[in-house]
Every structure is written in C-alpha cells, then in structure tokens.
Amino acid sequence: MTLWVLTVVGLAVLIGIDFLIGRKPHEVSIKEAGVWTGIWIVLAGLFGVGLLVLGGGRPAGEFFAGYITEKSLSVDNLFVFVLIMTKFAVPALYQRRVLLVGVLIALVLRAVFIAAGAAIVTSFAWVFYLFGAFLIWTAWKLIQEARADSQDEEEFEENRLLKAAERRFGVADRYHGTQLWIRRNGKRIMTPMLVVMLAIGTTDILFALDSIPAIFGLTQDPYIVFTANAFALMGLRQLYFLIGGLLKKLVHLSYGLSVILGFIGVKLVLHALHESGVPAPEISIPVSLGVICAVLVVTTLTSLMATRKQAAVTAVADSEAEGAERESADA
Numbered sequence: 001m002t003l004w005v006l007t008v009v010g011l012a013v014l015i016g017i018d019f020l021i022g023r024k025p026h027e028v029s030i031k032e033a034g035v036w037t038g039i040w041i042v043l044a045g046l047f048g049v050g051l052l053v054l055g056g057g058r059p060a061g062e063f064f065a066g067y068i069t070e071k072s073l074s075v076d077n078l079f080v081f082v083l084i085m086t087k088f089a090v091p092a093l094y095q096r097r098v099l100l101v102g103v104l105i106a107l108v109l110r111a112v113f114i115a116a117g118a119a120i121v122t123s124f125a126w127v128f129y130l131f132g133a134f135l136i137w138t139a140w141k142l143i144q145e146a147r148a149d150s151q152d153e154e155e156f157e158e159n160r161l162l163k164a165a166e167r168r169f170g171v172a173d174r175y176h177g178t179q180l181w182i183r184r185n186g187k188r189i190m191t192p193m194l195v196v197m198l199a200i201g202t203t204d205i206l207f208a209l210d211s212i213p214a215i216f217g218l219t220q221d222p223y224i225v226f227t228a229n230a231f232a233l234m235g236l237r238q239l240y241f242l243i244g245g246l247l248k249k250l251v252h253l254s255y256g257l258s259v260i261l262g263f264i265g266v267k268l269v270l271h272a273l274h275e276s277g278v279p280a281p282e283i284s285i286p287v288s289l290g291v292i293c294a295v296l297v298v299t300t301l302t303s304l305m306a307t308r309k310q311a312a313v314t315a316v317a318d319s320e321a322e323g324a325e326r327e328s329a330d331a
Contacts, residue, residue: 004223011230014043018234019100025093025178033241040235047227061285062219066228068292069218069264073211073257074236075250080203081240088196090175097178098196099237105201106208110229113205113212118222128272131213135265142258161202162195171195217264217271218288251306256299263291 052060273280
C-alpha cells in the first residue's frame with residue numbers, strides 16, 4: 001500500500017508540474033514537444049531501472065515490455081485524437097490543455113479497468129483463454145481494416161455517454177477560453193472545451209479493451225500494469241504534437257500492431273494451457289520484449305520505405321502531367 005501511495009503521489013506531482021508549466025494557453029512547438037517526450041521516456045526508463053534495482057530483472061523486464069507495448073498501441077490513439085481535434089475545431093492554443101485533462105480522464109478509467117482485470121485474473125485462471133482469443137481476433141480485425149484502408153475514410157462519432165451529456169446540459173456554440181462551463185439565460189451549459197476533453201477521455205475506453213488484456217499477457221502484477229499505462233499515456237500528449245504530422249507515414253502501423261496483439265494472444269493461450277496442467281511451452285519476458293521491439297522497428301522501416309516509394313511515384317506522375325500540359329499548350 002505504501003508503494004502504491006508513493007507512486008500515485010509521485011505521478012500527481014509530475015502531472016502538477018506539467019500543468020503549471022503549461023497553464024498559459026500557447027501553441028506547442030516541435031522543440032517543446034520533443035523535450036517533454038524525452039523527459040517522460042527518461043522518467044519511464046528511470047522507473048524501470050528502479051524496479052531492476054529493488055525487485056530484480058523480472059519485474060523490470062515486465063515493465064519495459066508492458067510500457068513499450070502500451071506506448072505502441074497508444075500511438076494508434078493519436079489517429080483518433082487528430083479526428084477529435086479536427087471535428088471540434090480545437091484552437092491550437094488550447095490543444096495542450098485539452099489533451100492533458102482528456103488523458104487524465106483516460107488514466108482514471110483505465111485504473112478502473114486494471115483493478116477489474118486484476119480481480120478477474122486472480123479469481124478465474126480460464127479468463128486467459130478469453131483474453132488470448134480476443135487479442136487474436138482483434139489482430140485479425142486490424143489486418144482487415146488495414147487492407148481496406150478504412151483509416152482514410154474514418155470519422156469520429158460521439159459515444160452515447162457524450163451525446164447524453166450534451167443533451168442534458170447543452171453546449172455553447174463557441175469556445176470561451178479555457179472555461180469548461182458558462183451561464184446562458186441563467187442556465188449552466190458546457191463549453192466545447194469540456195466536450196472535447198470528455199471525448200478524448202471516454203473514447204480511450206475502446207482502446208483499453210485490447211491494450212489492458214495485452215499487458216496482462218505480459219504481467220499479472222497490477223502495479224506494473226498501472227505504471228506502464230500511466231507512463232505510456234502521460235507521454236502520449238507530447239507525442240501528439242511531435243509526430244502528429246508524421247502519422248500518415250506509418251502506413252504499416254496497423255500490421256505491426258496486429259502482429260504484436262496476435263503474438264501476445266498466443267502467449268496468453270499458452271499460459272492458460274500451462275495453468276490448466278497441459279505441458280505447453282511458455283514465452284519468456286525477454287523473448288516477448290525482443291519480438292515487440294523487432295516488430296516495431298521493422299514496421300517503422302517498411303512504412304518509411306513505402307511512403308518514400310509512393311512519394312517518388314507521385315512526383316513522377318506529376319512531372320509527366322506537367323509535361324503533357326506544356327505540350328498541349330505549345331500545340
């Protein structure tokens with residue numbers, strides 16, 4: 001309990017410092033986003049080293065494997081963040097504040113999911129079969145979506161909770177600085193700022209449905225599951241500003257995530273068989289960490305190569321079109 005309290009207090013202090021530094025609305029520069037991204041990565045690394053010193057190699061390995069997995073799965077959240085920011089036309093000055101509060105809401109909701117998942121895993125070992133099957137199915141679904149290029153046509157749709165809140169309280173027709181509530185005709189109504197914060201926080205629930213079972217496939221320690229999620233989510237905001245424009249270049253990201261989810265799904269099924277007394281092999285944490293890192297590296301390299309090749313083809317096509325137009329004009 002002492003460790004949990006100290007960890008939560010430590011995270012609260014870091015979040016408070018982050019909030020105070022960025023309390024004045026401003027556009028986040030690439031330099032600022034890069035510095036804060038580095039800070040959160042270093043903090044996660046120091047936390048993992050602390051686990052190594054105090055608890056040994058196993059918890060440290062589980063944390064790093066879980067952190068990298070959650071970080072890679074969270075990158076997919078950025079696509080939805082972009083859609084939400086675009087739909088609600090969030091001014092650049094307020095995007096940092098929106099993401100901070102939205103991610104905090106997501107972290108609280110994930111903590112509830114983690115507590116429920118830990119209780120279920122502890123009481124029912126057979127749930128690993130369900131988790132494993134769900135992750136394998138999710139991996140297959142990701143592949144199908146990637147082949148259909150569904151992300152290019154994707155639009156953000158408000159969930160039922162968000163729609164209910166808008167109907168109940170009403171929404172102002174414009175932003176009022178960083179205010180979350182205003183009074184109109186004596187009635188208290190929400191501002192678009194609060195709506196977009198709730199949209200980001202509650203939409204993350206959908207991503208938690210696959211990321212939480214995935215990390216439980218790497219470790220069953222609720223403390224490591226929570227801290228890996230916390231560090232991955234808190235560093236996600238700066239990553240939004242740092243690589244937001246580069247997301248479209250990660251054309252093979254869905255394939256890489258599907259491989260990771262499928263791999264962890266198989267690992268969960270093997271673990272469930274082992275727990276049931278079946279002599280099934282178990283995949284170690286070092287192997288899991290190696291596979292996850294290798295898949296991410298290969299995915300990034302092939303994505304950049306494919307993007308560069310497509311850009312070259314487009315450039316040639318544009319050049320030929322310009323040549324044809326000139327010949328037509330000369331004729």
